[in-house]
Every structure is written in C-alpha cells, then in structure tokens.
Amino acid sequence: MKIKLDKKYKELVSRVKCKAEHELLSGVVGNNALLSEVMSCTNSVKETEKLISDIYFADEIEWIEPRYKWRLKSEKFKERYVRKLIITGSIAFYTIVANATAMTESELKKLLEGTGLPFEAFEKVSVDED
Known part of the structure; x- marks a missing residue:
C-alpha cells in the first residue's frame, strides 16, 4: 500500500513505524504532543486510528510539500499577495488573496531568486486545498 503524506508528518511516521501494532494507539494517546499533531489533521478518533x-x-510513503498562498510580512504592504506570472515566470503582487498563486516553500524560494527579496519577508496565508 502506498500513501501520500505532507512532509510535516515525517516525525509522526518514524514514531508510528517503530511501534508494535498493539502499542500504536496507546502510544499515541499517551503522548499528548503526538496526539494533538495527529488530531490536527483528522476530525475524529476514528480518522486518527485510520491515519495511524x-x-x-x-509499504511506501510519498512525501508531498503543501502549497500555500503567500504575502509580505510588512505592515505597510500587508495586503500584497504573491502571484507567479505564468507567461514570464516572474513575480507580481495582488491585493486580493484569491488572485495569489498557491506555491510550496521551495517554489517561492525559486521564484524569489534574483529579485533581491528574501524568503523571510513572506508569510504563509492559507493552505491550498486542491
């Protein structure tokens, strides 16, 4: 069986993989930080049990990087959301979050290369659900 997981679950996977099957749920329930991590991506105990x-x-886990919409952290330019212009491959800013391009961190870093804008000047706004 192959599953796709967000890269942020790598530690969770390593913890789950090193437990015996009968220890899984009790091990997660006994670890509050791990339980809250798992519960944050599920809606119920049943979904948590299924994820674990x-x-x-x-047999195989494919790691995916989540896509976010990004904006400048600056108070003065807070409503400046990042959009990648497809034709030119350049960066543009829009005042409406719906116009922003959802990108992974690595895609944004690549887009910023050569612009003089540091990655640290941007913040995640929302996760792309697609």
Missing part, C-alpha cells in the same frame, strides 16, 4: 493504521501498514 495507514502509516503503519504502508
């Missing part, structure tokens, strides 16, 4: 089970029984 899927991780445990996965």
Whole structure:
C-alpha cells in the first residue's frame, strides 16, 4: 500500500513505524504532543486510528510539500499577495488573496531568486486545498 503524506508528518511516521501494532494507539494517546499533531489533521478518533493504521501498514510513503498562498510580512504592504506570472515566470503582487498563486516553500524560494527579496519577508496565508 502506498500513501501520500505532507512532509510535516515525517516525525509522526518514524514514531508510528517503530511501534508494535498493539502499542500504536496507546502510544499515541499517551503522548499528548503526538496526539494533538495527529488530531490536527483528522476530525475524529476514528480518522486518527485510520491515519495511524495507514502509516503503519504502508509499504511506501510519498512525501508531498503543501502549497500555500503567500504575502509580505510588512505592515505597510500587508495586503500584497504573491502571484507567479505564468507567461514570464516572474513575480507580481495582488491585493486580493484569491488572485495569489498557491506555491510550496521551495517554489517561492525559486521564484524569489534574483529579485533581491528574501524568503523571510513572506508569510504563509492559507493552505491550498486542491
């Protein structure tokens, strides 16, 4: 079985993979930080159990990087959302978040190369659900 997971779950996967099957749920429940991490991506205990089970029984995990919409951190330019112009491959700023381009951190860093704008000047606004 192959599953796709966000890179932020690498530590969770390593913890789950090193536990015996009968220890999984009790090990997660006993670890409040780990439980809150798992519960933050599920809606119920049943979904949490399924995620843990899927991780445990996965033969292969494909790591994906989440896409976010980004904006400048500056108070003066707070409503400046990043958009990648497809034709030119350059960067543009829009005042409406719906016009922003969802990108991974690495895609934004690549887009910023040569612009003089540091990656640290930007913040994540929302996760792209697509």
